[in-house]
Amino acid sequence: MLDIKVLRENPDAARAGAVKKHMPDRAAAVDRALALDAELRAMTPRIDAMRSEQKAGGKKLGKLNPEEREAFLQTQKELKARLSVLDDEEKQLKHNLAEQLGLIPNIPDPEVPDGKDDSQNVLVREVGTVREFDFKVRPHYDIGEAQGWLDFTRAAAMAGSRNYILFGDLVLLHDAVLRFAVDLLVERGFVPIEPPLLVRDAAMFGTGFFPGGEEQTYRCEKDGLNLIGTSEVPVTSLHSGEILSEKDLPKKYVARSACFRREAGTYGKDTRGLYRVHQFHKVEQVIVDIASKERSLEHHESIVQNAEALLQACELPYRVVNVCGGDLGVPQAMKYDIETWMPSRDSYSETHSASRFYDYQSRRLNIRYRPEGGKPLFCHTLNNTVAASPRILIPLLENHQNADGTINVPERLRQYLGGREVLGKPVF
């Protein structure tokens, strides 16, 4: 949610922002919101004055003698009738305004490149060397199925497409990388969290996934709850409605959770393997801090570095890209994606997504803090992936494969695998 005051002063920025994000329908919400706001502002003083009159009249009425009372009661009733019409109008206006405000996307920062989709993201840096193989490189699903680590057929039979079953050492590797991700962040001062996986609409709205993301969300209609697509949702919502002390900020959290995504509208895209699946596990870092752009920028770099540290520890080549306007989501002001080299895709593909929001989410979630001796302000929030698995298993299996189908374990992960250096048996 944008600050209505900022919107009044500079509606062009909000409109241009929505256009840069290739969301023309949401750009139109700016003008609808401003019109409603003007109407509401015109009405408020009038309605307040009437309420004041009604209140004063009511108090007076209690002290009148019976005959005066009867006449005055009529006056009060008429006032009430007029007021209740305006009351309803005001309620409706407020509701409509909130609805339109909720549609307006966050304004992308100036350094966000123009572009319509991920093909126009801009390279920031490339780290690590893509390995030269002296044998035929196999995709992760061939290795996994040959090793008996992966079964897509039975998964589809019991759960539908875009599902998978992990077995044996791959389960252990999956767990190893996730646990390593948590440990890495705890070491860096993040507080680990085990969050709810089912959340109310307010949390989905507050983080900016609703409205708009309903189609991507599994919903338990009976209970009015939604399965999270990322723990960003419950973790960012943690302090919703609170006024935090400045001395307690920043809050740094790391959560491991299962994540669920319907992937509606992606039929025929990334159909093979572990790349795009309905259910996965993700270790996510979330920061809540004071309203300082400078601090947000610092945090943003640091959470990217945290993710890079994991990829480096896993000995995986990757690149960082600056995500273009058309590939940005509604609530983000700026986003870096990290793409890891995946031989079977012959490309760097997205494994991490680091976003800053400024106060966009905290306005929706009503997360504030009290600066030293001042009025409460809305916090800034940020988040980034640390590791998402099984997607991260793709580069792990493919980049570290041997000709016989065994997998070399990166040194830093070995402690999570009983010290083993190699997984699997020769199968090719």
Next chain:
RNA sequence: GGAGAGGUGGCAGAGUGGCCGAAUGCACCGCCUUGCUAAGGCGACGUACCUUCACGGGUACCGGGGGUUCGAAUCCCCCCCUCUCCGCCA
């Protein structure tokens, strides 16, 4: 799932139709007094919106939403949450 109790300001806790945006205590902040591992006195002390150059004034908010009433923290309805007991259960 059944029965009951309850949700009030940072915390505790009073308030059952107008004198209540709300007693009192604690905490926090400012000033004064005093003095030494402290205490006492005085004052200020919620959030948001509108208005005023300013002092100030107005409105809304007592879990959320609706209703009754001239008037609701207080009465009624729905929802959410917490606690106790029973049932069921990973």
